[in-house]
Amino acid sequence: MRNLIEYPDREAMMLDLADLIASELAETLLHEDRATLSVPGGTTPGPIFDVLSEQALDWDRISVVLNDERWVGEDSPRSNTALLKQRFLISRAAAATLVPLYAPVPTPEEALDELSLGLKPHLPISVLLLGMGADMHTASLFPGADNLALALGNQAPPLVAMRADGAGEPRITLSAPVLKGALRTHIVITGPEKRAAIERAAHLSPDKAPVRAVLAQATVHWAD
Numbered sequence: 687m688r689n690l691i692e693y694p695d696r697e698a699m700m701l702d703l704a705d706l707i708a709s710e711l712a713e714t715l716l717h718e719d720r721a722t723l724s725v726p727g728g729t730t731p732g733p734i735f736d737v738l739s740e741q742a743l744d745w746d747r748i749s750v751v752l753n754d755e756r757w758v759g760e761d762s763p764r765s766n767t768a769l770l771k772q773r774f775l776i777s778r779a780a781a782a783t784l785v786p787l788y789a790p791v792p793t794p795e796e797a798l799d800e801l802s803l804g805l806k807p808h809l810p811i812s813v814l815l816l817g818m819g820a821d822m823h824t825a826s827l828f829p830g831a832d833n834l835a836l837a838l839g840n841q842a843p844p845l846v847a848m849r850a851d852g853a854g855e856p857r858i859t860l861s862a863p864v865l866k867g868a869l870r871t872h873i874v875i876t877g878p879e880k881r882a883a884i885e886r887a888a889h890l891s892p893d894k895a896p897v898r899a900v901l902a903q904a905t906v907h908w909a910d
């Protein structure tokens with residue numbers, strides 16, 4: 687795979703990637719008033735957050751938005767917002783602006799308008815970091831999800847509610863046009879199963895392998 691960087695181990699990858707993201711944000715802030723960073727939740731990015739939160743950046747000029755959120759309150763261990771607050775938006779990064787992808791209403795549909803309005807001023811994304819599942823989903827663009835075709839379309843709204851077998855609870859996700867509009871894109875994956883999955887995705891269409899929607903513009907970072 688042409689755009690894949692292979693690292694000797696996970697720790698080295700997380701450190702390098704955090705440094706790279708920090709330098710891309712700093713570069714953006716040289717010629718823009720503000721920068722927007724979008725990050726995944728899930729289990730992979732924690733060590734990147736640990737390093738990034740200590741970086742000396744103009745955090746008060748940086749907006750942070752999740753790629754996607756599970757529709758659960760912040761008291762749930764499944765809440766990506768809670769993960770960000772506990773592990774990223776602390777220390778120096780506490781000065782960043784969190785753009786919410788969750789509101790305490792029963793379904794994501796009920797919050798879509800309000801959250802989309804809040805998101806729009808922070809677009810386009812300056813630096814996009816994505817994770818990926820072994821099923822080739824990225825953000826909450828899951829194969830077989832109810833609103834996948836809508837979210838992949840060129841005219842998709844910025845945020846889409848999503849339900850899928852592999853997703854657990856209902857989700858809200860940035861749509862493909864928002865992801866594709868990012869100025870710099872990185873995908874971080876670990877282990878042999880995800881490595882095989884991303885190689886496979888390169889030969890599939892986005893409706894089968896949603897990560898494919900951003901693959902051409904992304905640098906993939908992999909460690910075993």
Ligand SMILES: O=C(O)[C@H](O)[C@@H](O)[C@H](O)[C@H](O)COP(=O)(O)O
Nearest residue numbers: 726727728729730817818819825
């Ligand atoms: O909320 C989420 O679930 C994520 O944003 C999602 O897209 C994630 O990046 C992948 O599912 C990989 O998750 P892991 O890193 O936990 O394998």
